[in-house]
Amino acid sequence: MRHLLSTADLARDEAIGLLDSSEDMATTADRAHKKLPALRGLTIVNLFFEDSTRTRISFEVAEKRLSADVINFAAKGSSVSKGESLKDTAQTLTAMGVDAVVIRHGASGAAYQLANRGWIDVPVVNAGDGTHEHPTQALLDAYTIRKRVHGSSSRGKGLDGLRVTIVGDIAHSRVARSNAWLLTTLGAEVTMVAPPTLLPHARESFPVVMESDLDAVLATNPDAVMMLRIQKERMHHAFFPSEREFSQLWGLTAERFARLSERTLVMHPGPMNRGLEICSEAADSPQSTVIEQVANGVFVRMAVLYSVLTGSEA
Amino acid sequence: MTARTVLQATDIQRALTRISHEILEANRGAADLVILGVPTRGVFLAHRIADIIASIEPGTIVPVGSLDxxxxxxxxxxxxxRASSATDVPVAIDGSTVVLVDDVLYSGRTVRAALDAVTDLGRPKSVRLAVLVDRGHRELPIRADYVGKNLPTSHAERINVHLVETDGTDLIEIAGESE
Structure with a gap:
């Protein structure tokens, strides 16, 4: 794999290979010595044009676990605030001998541009671009579901026959998009639930079912329910009348959570707005995978970085 | 492409039995032994050796695992x-005698990597190496302590190890341009 830009272009074999590789990376987590020397001598820059805590730190931990040297770049306080373009910033950094770029950018397609415009000649990993994709988040979600469902016999398996419901701000969610492609590629049936104003415009281009009645979908006992964060920073219009109304109609409230089957996984990519899209009862329950998702994110990112940075074509 | 069989199933079985005896002799029993196979085929060989040791010294259970x-x-x-494989080391290896098991010893680079991997897991008292086939052509100062069969080869040849667990049959053959 040369770059990881999108989950839409991941073949099933490739995706399962990454999940299997993530399992091998996970075995280092409970050792006294957690590092592997695979990327020793390589330098990775984390190019973050948007705020991020968990994704940036997760990538940094993954890079350090694989012995890479890490440069963290935040747009705030850099020459970007003087008006430097993405192209010039990227070329400046790679001129210093960077071997791979992990990019988070507010513009959809930024990672694709960086990888395909011929500006730089190193692998690019998309850590979230606008409202487009967040492929490593989808991979860690798939990993988390696979691990919970299949346990120690998960190697080599997909998510065939599993039903996953994604709820919330679908229209603005790169997490939802990446999951729609990846989970479907892995054999799961994906249903997206949102107020009509927060469903994507080009619905037919998604391989998923779109609904607006959360209670009707939850009544079908899905294997996993993924609650998305309401992204106030991307909402420039009034998409729903009030937070209270959103929570009542599309939030995982205590009352809805109590109706869920005990084997339905409760997922959230974080950071959570407790009391808005998810209640604390659900977030802190044994069915919740929120903390596991964070832990698994490191393993999945290790697998991705190993894949793009090794190999003779890299 | 010609392939000639150099070890049959019974030859492999005899070699593993002898290696198991040699391990027990050198270690003066099965105490503190940990047998770690290098994936893929080394893991199956490691399990076979552990089973043979258990049959030679009834009542002993030798921890056996895989080291990617x-x-x-x-x-x-x-x-x-390269796709990775699972690492599963069932016990702490500090102070133990680790026996690494692989199917073919060639350049020695896999063993070099394995020694680093062992070092990251702990500090064994000693590390030994058992291989089913030593085909020569070492590129590093590494040698095996227990060898099933020395098979001098040319670089152009290939050693194909087939095991029941992965290939349905026990067989070792040399393939390629054997003069």
Whole structure:
């Protein structure tokens, strides 16, 4: 794999290979010595044009676990605030001998541009671009579901026959998009639930079912329910009348959570707005995978970085 | 492409039995032994050796596991991306005698990687190496303590190890341009 830009272009074999590789990376987590020397001598820059805590730190931990040297770049306080373009910033950094770029950018397609415009000649990993994709988040979600469902016999398996419901701000969610492609590629049936104003415009281009009645979908006992964060920073219009109304109609409230089957996984990519899209009862329950998702994110990112940075074509 | 069989199933069985006896003799019993196979075929050989040791010395259970060395290789940037395998080491290896098991010893680079992997897991009292086939052509100062069969080869030849667990049959053959 040369770059990881999108989950839409991941073949099933490739995706399962990454999940299997993530399992091998996970075995280092409970050792006294957690590092592997695979990327020793390589330098990775984390190019973050948007705020991020968990994704940036997760990538940094993954890079350090694989012995890479890490440069963290935040747009705030850099020459970007003087008006430097993405192209010039990227070329400046790679001129210093960077071997791979992990990019988070507010513009959809930024990672694709960086990888395909011929500006730089190193692998690019998309850590979230606008409202487009967040492929490593989808991979860690798939990993988390696979691990919970299949346990120690998960190697080599997909998510065939599993039903996953994604709820919330679908229209603005790169997490939802990446999951729609990846989970479907892995054999799961994906249903997206949102107020009509927060469903994507080009619905037919998604391989998923779109609904607006959360209670009707939850009544079908899905294997996993993924609650998305309401992204106030991307909402420039009034998409729903009030937070209270959103929570009542599309939030995982205590009352809805109590109706869920005990084997339905409760997922959230974080950071959570407790009391808005998810209640604390659900977030802190044994069915919740929120903390596991964070832990698994490191393993999945290790697998991705190993894949793009090794190999003779890299 | 010609392939000639050099070891049959019974030859492999005899070699593993002898190696098991040699391990027990050198270690003066099965105490503190940990047998770690290098994936893929080394893991199955490690399990076979552990089973044979258990049958030679009834009542002993030798911990056996797998040690993936992919992340420790020195050719990760030159070869197509290598898929890793599972590492499963069932016990702490500090103070133990670790016996690494692999199917073929060739350049020695896999063993070099395995030694680094062992070092990251703990500090064994000693590390030994058992291989089913030693085909020569070492590129590093590494040798095996227990060898099933020495098979002098040319670089152009290939050693194909087939095991029941992975290939349905026990067989070792040399393939390629044997003069």
């Amino acid at each position: 060395v992919t992340m420790y290789r020195d050719d990760l940037l030159d070869q197509p991306t």
